[in-house]
Amino acid sequence: MLKFSAEQYLKEMAESNRRIADGAKMLAQIKDDDVQIATTPKEAVLRQDKTTLYRYLPTREPSLRLPVLVVYGLIGRYTMADLQEDRSLIRNLLNQGVDVYAVDWGNPGRADRWQSLEDYIDGYLDGCVDFIRARHGIDAINVLGICEGGVFTLCHAALHPEKVKNLIVTITPVDFHADVEEERIERGFLNVWTRSLDAEDIDRIVDAFGYVPGQFMGMVFSMLTPVKSLTKYNVDMLDVFDSEDKLMNFLRMEKWLADRPHHPGEAAKQWLIELYQQNRLVKGEFTLDGRPVDLSRLTMPVLNVYALDDHIIPPSCSKALAPLVGTKDYSEIALPGGHVGVFVSGKSQGIVGKGIVDWLRERC
Amino acid sequence: MSFNYEKANSLLAEWLERQRTAFRSFPSVSDQPGNASQAAELWRSYMLWLTLARILPAQSDAIEDPTDPLVAPTGGGLEGLVGRANESPSFATLWDADRKSMRSYGAWLEMRNASAAHRGLLDKAWQEAHRRFLVELAKAEADGGPLIDSWRKGLDHWLAIANQCLLETQRTDEFLQTQKRLLRSAMDYRLSLRELAEEFCEIHQIPGRGELDDLSRTVHELRRELRALKRRDSATPVTGQGRGVVGC
Incomplete structure (x- = not known):
């Protein structure tokens, strides 16, 4: 039923104009320096080439004996786990007495073209794990992987199970072809798009740039929500202009999105061809330096956290981990919300951090 | 090969006529609730570019035909000419840069x-x-479909339909x-530009x-070798040795 008058329409337009004027006024008063992300105090404790290991400064007495290492992937940056003070997985962990470390892969460029997943997983990540083990005088630590970083931690733990006490993976793809089971059209297009390319196309991108540009990945992600990508800076801004808080949240997310590093070339080929296209991990055919990554070697407790409305990594791709692990202590937390929403939405704050810490407490 | 002015003029004339129709359909300000046809006309008037898009099928189809001189204004023959030149046999010391x-x-x-297609x-x-969207509007009026009682709701409805269509496509x-x-x-x-740049650099x-790239590959391989050697020689964990480690 259609029920609105021209007068009502004009009133709505007037209200929209008022919001635009208010928003423009707010924007004029905000400087880029006012928009800060990843503000939780931390110190760099280890550098390996461009990779930096940070340790966050504790906010209270430790309640867990073993530290947690947060590992993000090479698509996007770890700062997503600490977007702002009231939306920060890192702060939530610290506030519950967890000793938190995080890996920053830096800004890979053309010179990092030949860096492969072996270098990141068995080199830098393993170096970080060893450093924390040595620093704390312990045999094994807790590791928390996010998205592509979740795959890194799965591979690392499968190759070095003795170094990982508990493994937590969040929004992590395991079966890269499980998207075909999804009934919702808005889910899994990233998988469809990657499979539509030939391996030579991915080689071409890497040949042409030396890496997969961060902007290129951003463009691919924008296809997952085609209209949202078009209305982001116009229609949706009307809602963002509701309040300064909303506007600041939006601008912080924009800052995180703008800081999208390039994906090193050889590692990108492995990620897109061997995993996304050939689905080798779930088939047990994925190798690092010739060593097979056997997920049945994951004998430590495993917690798998996924988002029910994740359009980038559909839940079916993450849930595929369950039958592959070698441990009987396998748990899942299914959270409402989307891919990034797990960490940055107001609703999920507390749920993720508390869920993870409760799970760890039962196992330490 | 020449540009097909006749076809272009005919498309332009059609576009102008449709613009005229759309402008004429602007509703006058009234406090009466609109009906489906008024809303449809209002919609068309705000989506003039889509009115133009309605004449695109002919063009879209033609885009897939690289010989169509309208969509390939430089003439489909040019592609053929360039293609033939690129496929011709090369000489050892002649016309390399060309x-x-x-x-x-x-x-x-x-x-x-490719971009046009x-x-x-x-x-x-x-x-x-x-x-x-127009079908939905008509349906809403006819059989009491979803209630659209504000312009924003109408816009959101349009965006949802557009999103669905784009996802399907x-x-x-x-x-x-x-x-x-x-x-x-x-x-x-991009790779062809690189080839030209390499020529200039040479x-x-x-x-x-x-x-x-060759140099960075050599450095990368040396680093890996060093890491492997340190690992082999060390009984304790390497804590990142051989990767330019700096303890902070």
Whole structure:
């Protein structure tokens, strides 16, 4: 039923104009320096080439004996786990007495073209794990992987199970072809798009740039929500202009999105061809330096956290981990919300951090 | 080959006529609730570019035909000419730089055509969204479909339909193929520019990108070898040795 008058329409337009004027006024008063992300105090404790290991400064007495290492992937940056003070997985962990470390892969460029997943997983990540083990005088630590970083931690733990006490993976793809089971059209297009390319196309991108540009990945992600990508800076801004808080949240997310590093070339080929296209991990055919990554070697407790409305990594791709692990202590937390929403939405704050810490407490 | 002015003029005339119709359909300000046809006209008036898009099928179809001189204003023959030149046998010491330039031009032409074909496909998706929205409006009036009691609700409804149409299009083989062609041609063009840049660097004794890639590969392999050696020689964990480790 259609029920609105021209007068009502004009009133709505007037209200929209008022919001635009208010928003423009707010924007004029905000400087880029006012928009800060990843503000939780931390110190760099280890550098390996461009990779930096940070340790966050504790906010209270430790309640867990073993530290947690947060590992993000090479698509996007770890700062997503600490977007702002009231939306920060890192702060939530610290506030519950967890000793938190995080890996920053830096800004890979053309010179990092030949860096492969072996270098990141068995080199830098393993170096970080060893450093924390040595620093704390312990045999094994807790590791928390996010998205592509979740795959890194799965591979690392499968190759070095003795170094990982508990493994937590969040929004992590395991079966890269499980998207075909999804009934919702808005889910899994990233998988469809990657499979539509030939391996030579991915080689071409890497040949042409030396890496997969961060902007290129951003463009691919924008296809997952085609209209949202078009209305982001116009229609949706009307809602963002509701309040300064909303506007600041939006601008912080924009800052995180703008800081999208390039994906090193050889590692990108492995990620897109061997995993996304050939689905080798779930088939047990994925190798690092010739060593097979056997997920049945994951004998430590495993917690798998996924988002029910994740359009980038559909839940079916993450849930595929369950039958592959070698441990009987396998748990899942299914959270409402989307891919990034797990960490940055107001609703999920507390749920993720508390869920993870409760799970760890039962196992330490 | 010449530009098809007759076809272009006919398209332009049709577009102008449709613009006139759309402007005439602007409703006068009234406090009476609108009906479906008024809303449809209002919608058309705000989506003039889509009114233009409605005449695009002819163009979109033509885009897939690279010989159509309207959509390939430089003339389909030029692509053929460049293609033939690029495929001709090369000589050891003759026209090397010219061939590279010609290859780059051919890659640019292919990228432009791939882009036009891809845009044409997206235009069709927008037209389909437009059609579905008008049908929904008429249905809402006829059988009491979803209540649209504000302009914003109407806009959100339109955006939801457009999103659905675009998502459906993106999953078609046609879309995936045109996008692959566009990506491939864009990368080929970029690589052809690199080839030209390497030529310039060679002449002026500047290290080219290929040379730097070789160098970074050598450094990378040395680092890996060093890491493996340190691991083998060390009984304790390496804590990042051999990767430029600096304890902080």
